[in-house]
Amino acid sequence: MVTGPTGGYELFYWPSIQGRGEFIRLALEAAGAPYADVARLPATKGGGTKALTAILEGAGGGLPHFALPILRHGSVVLSQSAAILHYLGPKLGLVPDDEPSRLAANQLQLTIADFAVEAHDTHHPIGSSLYYEDQKPESARRSELFLKSRMPKFLNYFERVIEANTAGGGWHAVGSKLSYVDLSLFQMMCGLGYAFPKALARFSPKVPRVVDLRARVAAEPAVAAYLASPRRIPFNEHGLFRHYPELDP
Amino acid sequence: MVTGPTGGYELFYWPSIQGRGEFIRLALEAAGAPYADVARLPATKGGGTKALTAILEGAGGGLPHFALPILRHGSVVLSQSAAILHYLGPKLGLVPDDEPSRLAANQLQLTIADFAVEAHDTHHPIGSSLYYEDQKPESARRSELFLKSRMPKFLNYFERVIEANTAGGGWHAVGSKLSYVDLSLFQMMCGLGYAFPKALARFSPKVPRVVDLRARVAAEPAVAAYLASPRRIPFNEHGLFRHYPELDP
Numbered sequence: 001m002v003t004g005p006t007g008g009y010e011l012f013y014w015p016s017i018q019g020r021g022e023f024i025r026l027a028l029e030a031a032g033a034p035y036a037d038v039a040r041l042p043a044t045k046g047g048g049t050k051a052l053t054a055i056l057e058g059a060g061g062g063l064p065h066f067a068l069p070i071l072r073h074g075s076v077v078l079s080q081s082a083a084i085l086h087y088l089g090p091k092l093g094l095v096p097d098d099e100p101s102r103l104a105a106n107q108l109q110l111t112i113a114d115f116a117v118e119a120h121d122t123h124h125p126i127g128s129s130l131y132y133e134d135q136k137p138e139s140a141r142r143s144e145l146f147l148k149s150r151m152p153k154f155l156n157y158f159e160r161v162i163e164a165n166t167a168g169g170g171w172h173a174v175g176s177k178l179s180y181v182d183l184s185l186f187q188m189m190c191g192l193g194y195a196f197p198k199a200l201a202r203f204s205p206k207v208p209r210v211v212d213l214r215a216r217v218a219a220e221p222a223v224a225a226y227l228a229s230p231r232r233i234p235f236n237e238h239g240l241f242r243h244y245p246e247l248d249p
Numbered sequence: 250m251v252t253g254p255t256g257g258y259e260l261f262y263w264p265s266i267q268g269r270g271e272f273i274r275l276a277l278e279a280a281g282a283p284y285a286d287v288a289r290l291p292a293t294k295g296g297g298t299k300a301l302t303a304i305l306e307g308a309g310g311g312l313p314h315f316a317l318p319i320l321r322h323g324s325v326v327l328s329q330s331a332a333i334l335h336y337l338g339p340k341l342g343l344v345p346d347d348e349p350s351r352l353a354a355n356q357l358q359l360t361i362a363d364f365a366v367e368a369h370d371t372h373h374p375i376g377s378s379l380y381y382e383d384q385k386p387e388s389a390r391r392s393e394l395f396l397k398s399r400m401p402k403f404l405n406y407f408e409r410v411i412e413a414n415t416a417g418g419g420w421h422a423v424g425s426k427l428s429y430v431d432l433s434l435f436q437m438m439c440g441l442g443y444a445f446p447k448a449l450a451r452f453s454p455k456v457p458r459v460v461d462l463r464a465r466v467a468a469e470p471a472v473a474a475y476l477a478s479p480r481r482i483p484f485n486e487h488g489l490f491r492h493y494p495e496l497d498p
Contacts (some may be wrong), residue, residue: 063353064409066360066402078352080359082331087352103327103336104312110329111315113359117366125374126387127394138375138387145376153315160313 009035009088012055012070015048017239018191018232020116021069023081024088026183029226031092037231082109085180094183096175105174108161108181115154115188119195120240122146122247132237132244143247147199151192155207158185162209171209171216178220185210186217191241196248258284258337261304261319264297266488267440267481269365270318272330273337275432278475280341286480331358334429343432345424354423357410357430364403364437368444369489371395371496381486381493392496396448400441404456407434411458420458420465427469434459435466440490445497 009028013021015037028035041047058064060077070079071088078084086106089095095105120128125142126135162173173181189210192200204211217223226232235241258277262270264286277284290296307313309326319328320337327333335355338344344354369377374391375384411422422430438459441449453460466472475481484490 058413062349062413063356064406064413065356066363066406076349076352078356080356083352083355083359086335086355100311100325103325103332106332106335107312107314107327107329110332110359110362114315114366117363121370121374125370126390127398129394129398138390141375141387145378149376149378157313157315164307164311164313 008073009033010038010072011035012038012052012072013068014052015039016233016236018187018235018241019069019239020081022187022233023112023180023184024069024071024084025231026187026223026226027085027088027092027094027180029231030178030183030220030222031094032222033092082106082113085109085184089180092180094178094180096177096179101175105179105181108158108173109184111154111157112181112184112188116191116240118146118150118154119188119191122195123242123244132242136246139244139247143196147196147248151196151199152203152206155203155210159207159209162213166209171213173213178217182213182217183223186214186223189214191235194235195241195243197243198248257322258282259287259321260284261287261301261321262317263301264288265482265485267436267484267490268318268488269330271436271482272361272429272433273318273320273333274480275436275472275475276334276337276341276343276429278480279427279432279469279471280343281471282341331355331362334358334433338429341429343427343429345426345428350424354428354430357407357422358433360403360406361430361433361437365440365489367395367399367403368437368440371444372491372493381491385495388493388496392445396445396497400445400448401452401455404452404459408456408458411462415458420462422462427466431462431466432472435463435472438463440484443484444490444492446492447497 011021011024011028013019025037038051039047039049043050052068055070056065056068060072062077065079067079069081069084070077071084078087089105095102122143123132123139124135125138132139158173165172165174170176172179173185218227260270260273260277262268274286287300288296288298292299301317304319305314309321311326314328316328318330318333319326320333327336338354344351371392372381372388373384374387381388407422414421414423419425421428422434467476
């Protein structure tokens with residue numbers, strides 16, 4: 001939870017949105033890991049969006065990166081949220097130790113990533129380089145289908161995942177302790193609840209295990225402390241999840 | 250290259266398209282690994298699309314799966330192409346041994362997966378449950394932006410990746426031997442060349458390393474043999490990459 005250079009984890013992500021960076025922030029926060037949210041530091045301490053441009057252009061050394069978030073940890077500089085979480089999971093104690101569970105966690109995280117793309121594309125079905133205002137009719141069509149078939153399909157899937165994993169009790173998506181998959185599923189529910197409060201409220205009774213998981217993650221002390229802190233950036237209309245009332249009739 | 254139950258690898262994917270399954274088929278074929286392409290077997294040998302429905306519904310045991318492809322290998326039943334390749338890579342000798350290279354391969358594969366989603370959505374910007382014919386104007390808009398900004402951005406990125414990885418010679422995207430990332434990048438180029446032959450021909454001179462990688466992968470003996478065999482399903486208008494001339498003016 002330290003927000004200065006630490007020699008530990010450094011997250012490079014946009015400083016004014018949750019976006020895809022939030023899946024990483026949640027993991028670091030839930031584990032109580034010291035990290036720097038680099039672009040939120042003052043420019044005098046190496047922060048600001050200049051730091052983002054620099055690392056995207058390869059200032060971290062090694063492989064070029066297509067997009068943020070990027071994690072730097074020692075000599076490792078890694079992008080792609082699911083790859084970062086696969087790397088961080090064992091280090092933060094946020095994934096079970098056994099190989100089958102780690103394979104499962106990676107599979108589930110990639111499905112959450114697909115879900116996130118589709119949630120994003122409800123407001124940007126034509127192109128991310130255009131404004132929402134330039135693709136409103138298309139957004140209305142895509143959102144209607146998303147709420148009618150895709151969101152239910154994904155949430156029903158995760159309901160079955162939790163059901164299969166908790167036959168012997170518990171509430172987790174994988175294993176029997178808090179994992180990065182639980183955190184990411186929590187974040188999806190937060191985002192959908194922000195973007196589509198009416199549709200999510202209508203559908204929630206059909207996925208009680210997912211709803212319960214969201215509440216339980218929110219109640220984890222480290223998560224609760226983070227959510228109540230200024231480090232949790234409020235949702236807004238610049239990120240992955242956006243609330244346009246006309247898309248949630 | 251065996252196409253019967255082998256006790257080895259079993260791939261579950263649609264039998265009439267390349268789609269996302271092709272990234273897995275290419276890896277298995279390039280490595281000369283014995284595998285069954287289950288749905289392409291006769292129903293009397295456990296094949297057909299019924300086998301796909303069954304495994305999606307959990308007949309393989311363990312975790313539910315959201316979508317195909319699914320790989321079964323011993324007690325492992327795994328979905329999500331990038332997760333499957335991350336699992337297969339070390340076993341097939343299609344990823345370097347060192348941890349930094351494996352992290353890099355996973356990161357690159359996830360970026361290829363993002364690229365594939367965007368290539369797909371050129372013909373399905375509104376919803377995958379609708380026909381192309383029901384979203385033609387939107388497809389034209391999305392394709393124009395894809396060809397103008399997204400395809401160049403992705404291909405320029407992979408050009409830089411190869412450039413960074415081959416400063417000391419060679420042609421690979423990661424490491425110094427054929428990897429699943431090379432195979433997947435080859436497949437992206439094949440698909441883009443099928444869907445958008447004119448646009449790809451115009452842009453190709455700007456990414457000579459990617460073009461060279463495609464040619465070199467195609468010339469790998471095991472890959473060349475596969476491409477010449479009936480096991481390589483021709484592209485068609487039911488898969489990930491589709492050729493609609495009006496989208497490639």
